Amino acid sequence: MSEHEYPTSQQSIRAEAIESLLIDKGLLTEDAVDEVIVQYNERVGPMNGAKVVARAWKDPAFKTRLLADGTSAVAEFEFSGGQVDKLVVVENTSDVHNVVVCTLCSCYPWAVLGLPPKWYKDPAYRSRIVREPRRVLEEFGVQIAAAKELCVWDSSAEIRYLVLPEPPSDSDSASEEELAARVSRDAMIGVALI
Amino acid sequence: MISDLDGIEQPPMANGELVFDAPWQGRVFGMARALSEAGLYSWDEFREYLIEAIAGWEREGEGDYAYYDHFLAALESLLADKGVVSPGPLEARCSEFRNRPHGHDH
Numbered sequence: 001m002s003e004h005e006y007p008t009s010q011q012s013i014r015a016e017a018i019e020s021l022l023i024d025k026g027l028l029t030e031d032a033v034d035e036v037i038v039q040y041n042e043r044v045g046p047m048n049g050a051k052v053v054a055r056a057w058k059d060p061a062f063k064t065r066l067l068a069d070g071t072s073a074v075a076e077f078e079f080s081g082g083q084v085d086k087l088v089v090v091e092n093t094s095d096v097h098n099v100v101v102c103t104l105c106s107c108y109p110w111a112v113l114g115l116p117p118k119w120y121k122d123p124a125y126r127s128r129i130v131r132e133p134r135r136v137l138e139e140f141g142v143q144i145a146a147a148k149e150l151c152v153w154d155s156s157a158e159i160r161y162l163v164l165p166e167p168p169s170d171s172d173s174a175s176e177e178e179l180a181a182r183v184s185r186d187a188m189i190g191v192a193l194i
Numbered sequence: 195m196i197s198d199l200d201g202i203e204q205p206p207m208a209n210g211e212l213v214f215d216a217p218w219q220g221r222v223f224g225m226a227r228a229l230s231e232a233g234l235y236s237w238d239e240f241r242e243y244l245i246e247a248i249a250g251w252e253r254e255g256e257g258d259y260a261y262y263d264h265f266l267a268a269l270e271s272l273l274a275d276k277g278v279v280s281p282g283p284l285e286a287r288c289s290e291f292r293n294r295p296h297g298h299d300h
Contacts, residue, residue: 010288011266012218017287018270019225021279027234033224036231 048079049112049162050183054176056089057167067091070162079111087112090153091164092190097144098163099137099190101129102155109160113185120189130154140191163190219262226269235272243268 022028052074056063066073070087087109090098102108106121119125129136133150137143144150153161165187171179186192230237247264251257273279 011263012216013288013291014270014284015218015222015225015266017284017291018273018279019221020291021283021287022225022229022273025278027232027278028225028228032228032232033221036224036227037220 046113046183046185046188047180048077048114049109049185049188050180051077051176052089052112052162053164053183053188054180056164057171057179058176063164066164074112086159087162088153088159089162089164090151092166094148094166096149096151097137097190098151098153098161099129099133100153100155100161100163101126103127103130104154104156107155107157107160109155109162112162113188117185117189137191140186142191142193163188165194168194215262219265222262222266222269226265234278235276240268240272243272247271 019028019030019033023030052066056066062073062076065076066089070089073089074087090100092098102120103126106116108116108120110116125136130152133152134144137150155161165183168174168179168182182194184192184194187194226240227237229235230240244265247268251259251264270279270284274281274284
């Protein structure tokens with residue numbers, strides 16, 4: 001298998017050729033391929049994080065453990081394969097809003113959030129969220145009161161951050177499952193509210 | 195999903211390089227998963243091919259590590275062994291695509 005060494009443009013042609021042959025044979029559709037990517041990007045990955053957040057809202061003891069040691073607390077879920085070396089969970093409160101970036105590349109808590117969104121690795125986001133976080137958040141449609149402290153967390157290969165958003169007003173009556181369904185990926189990066 | 199791949203066959207995500215460097219890498223990833231979900235092979239089967247592709251590169255010790263190159267090679271070998279996409283028709287299709295008018299390859 002190792003004899004397959006091609007320059008990148010050759011590989012893109014090979015990939016396209018394989019895909020077109022599979023489509024010809026009726027074994028694959030373009031949509032099915034797109035669906036896998038979308039599913040991973042937007043559903044499967046962030047769902048793990050959403051479960052963690054919802055439990056923290058419902059279970060104060062879990063929340064304490066989560067904020068003290070994110071890696072160990074998340075390990076309680078036994079998510080398949082995905083182990084974060086060091087996960088630090090930062091809590092949004094009435095006084096503080098947290099937002100996550102990786103200024104160097106695109107370090108991301110993939111085990112709980114799946115693949116990072118495209119904008120996360122965009123140089124503009126990576127530099128501007130540090131320089132003018134309030135303005136960038138406004139562009140995401142999030143207004144942070146001037147009185148509120150804004151913390152920007154810079155991820156690295158060693159430490160990944162996850163934002164614990166503020167719970168919705170009905171978090172006492174709603175079930176953990178209902179709550180998890182409402183936690184968006186962007187809220188766990190800190191560029192959206194619940 | 196992708197996190198089923200542990201150890202040597204794990205995508206380069208530990209250093210934050212999980213995102214695809216080129217669109218074809220996303221297509222290859224999507225194809226491999228979609229065909230497995232459709233039951234053409236099990237994900238474990240694909241993983242064996244991926245491990246072998248990476249091991250082959252390690253034995254030869256040439257060139258930089260490029261995860262999705264191995265991913266593509268693994269998919270190609272698996273599909274050939276399954277008799278689904280044979281080398282002949284694949285080469286023919288590749289050459290057809292290479293000879294397209296400029297601006298039609300992506």
